[in-house]
Amino acid sequence: MKTDVVIIGGGPAGTATALYLEKEGIPSVIVEKDEFPRYHIGESLTGECGKCLRTLGFADEMKQYEHPVKRGVKVYGPNGKNAFYVPVMTRSDEGELAVSSTWSMPRDAFDKMMMDKAIARGATLVKGRATAPILNENGGVRGVEVRTADDKNIRIEAEVVVDASGPATFLSNKGVAGKKSRGNYSRQIAVFSQVKNAIRDEGPTRGDTLIFFQKKNHWSWFIPLDDGTVSVGVTVPSDYFLSKNESKHDFLVRELHEVNPEIKRRIPEVVLTEEARAISNYSYHIKEFTGDGFLCVGDSHRFIDPIFSFGVYFGIKEGEFSAKAIKAYLDGETRGLANPFADYQRQSEVGQDVIQALIDAFWNEPLAFAFFAHSRYKDDFVDMFAGRIYTDEESPGLVAMKKIAAGAMAKMDSESEFAGATAVAAA
Ligand SMILES: Cc1cc2nc3c(=O)[nH]c(=O)nc-3n(C[C@H](O)[C@H](O)[C@H](O)COP(=O)(O)OP(=O)(O)OC[C@H]3O[C@@H](n4cnc5c(N)ncnc54)[C@H](O)[C@@H]3O)c2cc1C
Incomplete structure (x- = not known):
């Protein structure tokens, strides 16, 4: 052939x-x-990913399947109270930001x-x-x-x-x-499955992707997949997973009630409707x-x-x-x-490097990151989260983020600044 x-x-x-x-x-x-x-x-799609799908002619199919419309990502702090929210927004040729949406999909x-x-x-x-x-x-x-x-x-x-x-x-x-070569997160494991009847937001944020932070490299996700089903997963250091000596199923069920109070509230009784699967060393x-x-x-x-x-x-x-x-x-x-x-x-590497910096910054300095994303460099973070990352010009938000990614920035002066900034988003 x-x-x-x-x-x-x-x-x-x-x-x-x-x-x-x-x-x-x-x-x-x-x-x-x-x-x-x-x-x-891998079900949750970024804003620019949604735009690519529209360009490729998938808009009708996406509507036909009624996949949850994702309007943003909400990241909860360890106590389940403080959160920051990054909406999905598009940018016009004139440079104006406008509210947009993308999808999540099995x-x-x-x-x-x-x-x-x-x-x-x-x-x-x-x-x-x-x-x-x-x-x-x-x-x-x-x-x-x-x-x-x-x-x-x-x-x-x-x-x-x-x-x-x-x-x-x-x-x-x-x-x-x-x-x-090994990536920065190569000693991690993700354990995941799906649940039904989880408590979702009412209104326009119903299809949003939720992230629950516990501590460095220990977090979970909640991604609505259709009206009843939600993809859930917990990501932890592999050593921590091994130390628990549990099956994937038991590990996931227990963690979903321990990792963060907000995900526990949303899944009062954890009944997995899919096999519990795991992927390790993925970076x-x-x-x-x-x-x-x-x-x-x-x-x-x-x-x-x-x-x-x-x-x-x-x-x-x-x-x-x-x-x-x-x-x-x-x-x-x-x-x-x-x-x-x-x-x-x-x-290709220009875009991947921006996201590497975004993720490294989040893990190095989550409080500073939240403050930047929610307040100081809001629009720059909206662009990065959407996927507008293929440019050699660095926005002020990216420059600041690269500094914290490199661990070069002193800690933000107060947690209350973060809490003040994020309480608005959580409201
Ligand atoms: C825990 C976890 C959660 C994730 N969540 C998300 C998310 O919410 N959103 C998101 O965008 N991404 C997410 N991802 C990442 C996402 O799953 C991948 O980045 C995405 O699937 C990559 O697409 P791909 O086409 O490059 O590779 P794949 O989707 O893996 O496709 C590769 C294909 O190649 C085939 N193949 C492999 N070897 C051969 C061979 N020798 N001959 C023929 N065929 C072959 C495989 O069968 C497979 O179908 C997540 C990843 C992990 C680990």
């Missing part, structure tokens, strides 16, 4: 790449090892919706597992070998190979992309993820931390960037370069 572009993995990064390629008039082949629909974690349905649309628009799905890259004599990547679902070995030759294999990090594991970074004939998108090169729900957005946005870079390559504009996808790599 021969094609212009072969994409390994049909999660959001892979299917978004196929959809953006189709907009450029470039056909692609997606290789996916799992049968869809299948369970996947990933089995979401990933299938993306895959179905990619196929409907011309992508070819090969059901099977990519097993090895095809290399030319100079080490350039020219395709992939696949073990198909019906147990055949096939070769797919391509001008460009896109690795969208998620945490499987296919091209890094095969020694083509760079080595995987990693592959610094060299492009080269002759290949590029990586989404989790296949970096995952920072799930707290502010950026994973799906990174996959989709990098899908958009990669399609432009592939178009330039196939048109001959960058073909002679040692690394034709170097600009794509730099652009």
